[in-house]
Amino acid sequence: MSVGFREALPLHNNRNRQSCAFLISGLNMKTEDRGGANAPRVRIAVLGKINVGKSALTVRYLTRRFIGEYRSNTDLLYRQTVTISNTPVEVEIIDVSGETRDVFPIEPIQWADGCIVVYSITDKESFHYAIDALQKLRPVSSAPVILLANKADLDHLRQVDETEGRNIANQNGCPFFEVSVAENSNDIYQAFEVLLNESRCIHPNNANKIRKFSVTKMIGTLIGTNNKCQQQTQGGTVVVCQKSDLHRNRVLKRRQNFTATASL
Numbered sequence: 001m002s003v004g005f006r007e008a009l010p011l012h013n014n015r016n017r018q019s020c021a022f023l024i025s026g027l028n029m030k031t032e033d034r035g036g037a038n039a040p041r042v043r044i045a046v047l048g049k050i051n052v053g054k055s056a057l058t059v060r061y062l063t064r065r066f067i068g069e070y071r072s073n074t075d076l077l078y079r080q081t082v083t084i085s086n087t088p089v090e091v092e093i094i095d096v097s098g099e100t101r102d103v104f105p106i107e108p109i110q111w112a113d114g115c116i117v118v119y120s121i122t123d124k125e126s127f128h129y130a131i132d133a134l135q136k137l138r139p140v141s142s143a144p145v146i147l148l149a150n151k152a153d154l155d156h157l158r159q160v161d162e163t164e165g166r167n168i169a170n171q172n173g174c175p176f177f178e179v180s181v182a183e184n185s186n187d188i189y190q191a192f193e194v195l196l197n198e199s200r201c202i203h204p205n206n207a208n209k210i211r212k213f214s215v216t217k218m219i220g221t222l223i224g225t226n227n228k229c230q231q232q233t234q235g236g237t238v239v240v241c242q243k244s245d246l247h248r249n250r251v252l253k254r255r256q257n258f259t260a261t262a263s264l
């Protein structure tokens with residue numbers, strides 16, 4: 001069950017409202033290995049408490065695969081080109097680690113054109129974390145935000161009702177999605193589409209040079225132990241950077257000791 005930006009736009013951003021509605025009505029997005037020259041770039045930050053499924057969500061969206069067992073303790077930057085309404089868009093997604101976060105992650109939020117705040121329906125604390133994040137976001141960023149409840153497949157362990165999540169989203173003027181990354185909910189893709197469309201509407205001229213990627217190799221990077229700063233592949237990239245790079249290159253910082261096992 002989800003609420004789209006068309007409903008949320010009046011509370012959220014009046015600029016480009018008509019064009020956003022047009023784009024949303026024509027949702028047709030798929031991940032691609034490459035895009036055209038001068039594709040616009042949209043940057044997304046994925047926030048949330050530890051263990052809510054931020055990494056699994058990001059990888060699911062980019063690869064259609066579910067990362068089942070892994071651990072991570074730093075932020076990751078993913079790059080991929082997707083097609084939205086027949087237009088290639090270079091997407092950068094920062095997966096903000098919840099593990100070592102003792103202060104609110106302002107840097108990735110200010111870097112991003114749009115934010116996804118994630119909580120787990122099985123973890124009430126993660127819901128409170130998400131509420132707190134939504135409140136702290138607004139003073140530091142005007143970027144579009146969506147609230148995403150994950151692990152809907154674990155209904156028997158549910159601690160947060162869907163209506164609670166939707167009410168908080170409504171109060172904050174943002175779309176709400178309840179999904180199961182493990183089960184490949186269609187709402188996962190709709191959530192990204194809605195956010196990317198809205199973010200692109202706000203930043204229509206952020207054209208950048210295109211990169212080429214390989215999703216398969218990106219997964220290899222996730223599973224492997226390569227610590228190079230950047231893994232450029234045929235279809236996708238995972239970037240490992242230092243925090244100090246954030247201001248210099250508008251590229252995000254990153255984590256170590258990342259191990260993963262991909263399952264389809």
Ligand SMILES: Nc1nc2c(ncn2[C@@H]2O[C@H](COP(=O)(O)OP(=O)(O)OP(=O)(O)O)[C@@H](O)[C@H]2O)c(=O)[nH]1
Nearest residue numbers: 050051052053054055056068097098151180181182
């Ligand atoms: N049952 C179920 N498990 C999930 C789902 N999404 C993620 N998981 C599991 O939840 C655990 C945490 O997922 P991660 O993606 O590492 O969570 P995270 O928020 O990125 O965690 P940090 O990076 O440590 O902040 C993993 O064991 C995943 O397999 C889901 O939709 N359903």
